[in-house]
Amino acid sequence: MTIFGLWVINKAGGLVYQRNFGDGLPGLTSNEYLVLAGTLHGIHAITSRLSPTGSSSGAHVIEGESFKMTIFLTATGTKFVLLTTPVEPTAEAVLQKVYEVYADAVMKNPFHTPEMPIRSEAFDTRIAALIK
Amino acid sequence: MTIYSLYIYDRHCACVYYHDWQRVKPARPAIEGGILPAVSHEVTPNTNTPAAVDPSRRNTLMSLSGVVVAVNDEVPRTPLPNATSSPSLNSGLPFDEEAKLVYGVVLSLRNMIRKISGKDEQFVNYRTSTYKLHLYETLSGYKFIMLSDPNADSLRFVLRQIYSGPFLEYVVRNPLVQMDSKEHGIDNEYFRTSTDRMIRGLSVFQ
Numbered sequence: 001m002t003i004f005g006l007w008v009i010n011k012a013g014g015l016v017y018q019r020n021f022g023d024g025l026p027g028l029t030s031n032e033y034l035v036l037a038g039t040l041h042g043i044h045a046i047t048s049r050l051s052p053t054g055s056s057s058g059a060h061v062i063e064g065e066s067f068k069m070t071i072f073l074t075a076t077g078t079k080f081v082l083l084t085t086p087v088e089p090t091a092e093a094v095l096q097k098v099y100e101v102y103a104d105a106v107m108k109n110p111f112h113t114p115e116m117p118i119r120s121e122a123f124d125t126r127i128a129a130l131i132k
Numbered sequence: 133m134t135i136y137s138l139y140i141y142d143r144h145c146a147c148v149y150y151h152d153w154q155r156v157k158p159a160r161p162a163i164e165g166g167i168l169p170a171v172s173h174e175v176t177p178n179t180n181t182p183a184a185v186d187p188s189r190r191n192t193l194m195s196l197s198g199v200v201v202a203v204n205d206e207v208p209r210t211p212l213p214n215a216t217s218s219p220s221l222n223s224g225l226p227f228d229e230e231a232k233l234v235y236g237v238v239l240s241l242r243n244m245i246r247k248i249s250g251k252d253e254q255f256v257n258y259r260t261s262t263y264k265l266h267l268y269e270t271l272s273g274y275k276f277i278m279l280s281d282p283n284a285d286s287l288r289f290v291l292r293q294i295y296s297g298p299f300l301e302y303v304v305r306n307p308l309v310q311m312d313s314k315e316h317g318i319d320n321e322y323f324r325t326s327t328d329r330m331i332r333g334l335s336v337f338q
Contacts (some may be wrong), residue, residue, distance in 0.1 A: 025250065026249075043237055046237050050233060051263055052152070052263055053136070053263065056260045056261055060260055061258065062241060064245040066252065100180055
């Protein structure tokens, strides 16, 4: 079980936080990450409309061959995306913890502008402690 | 656990086959010209009035199946029972729109996975709270997409089986099916029946 990366996407589809852990996946430029986050935001909305049985949530887990993306959508529309190895049973729990850290270190920070990129040392260190 | 539907797309991005099983929200027929002919009689635009369709027509076709190998353009257009009578019952998208969305999602996800992994890696599946979408892509660019229960395991092997079994046998080796024509789907009685039998025999299909 390895965690490759964490993204935070705001409710408009903008990438407000992106961090890589380890070197399981190649790094991309920040522009490429922004495009991917926007794409994911759109796909997430469409997947909820394709349900064959009544109303559905958006995609929770997207799997490739060597990694998977676990998506956690908060009530306010912020998405937390965790990139991990395909077998990672704790991904959901980690995302919950990340949300807690986000609430503490970002949302309670009076100097943070909502929906803007997260530049907070406290958030960085607490995320680093959470995901080693 | 169950299986909802199967879509097959060719390398020209067109939906060439559609089949559904225990779908709760039925697909609405496509608009005229929205999909290719011979994709699925269930979602073909209604050109006939329901009264004009002879219910025994399909059975006649079945009894002839010993002779007819492929029924390419004369697919019986049996409309869904409630498609014309009560359109309010199925509030979903028309089939052509839905097919485009499915293809768009799969293509975007495929590109995304490729970009993130940095190598030629395939997108395998995604899961929401009510369904799971599986993809199997052949080297010839055919995409087999299946929607199942969210708790199902990976059904890639099933899609591969459909490809190596019924698809090769009744579509690729069938001289009456125009593959790659951009004008016709690949629907024919044999392919539909044998795919149906294969899916219904699966343990995830109950």
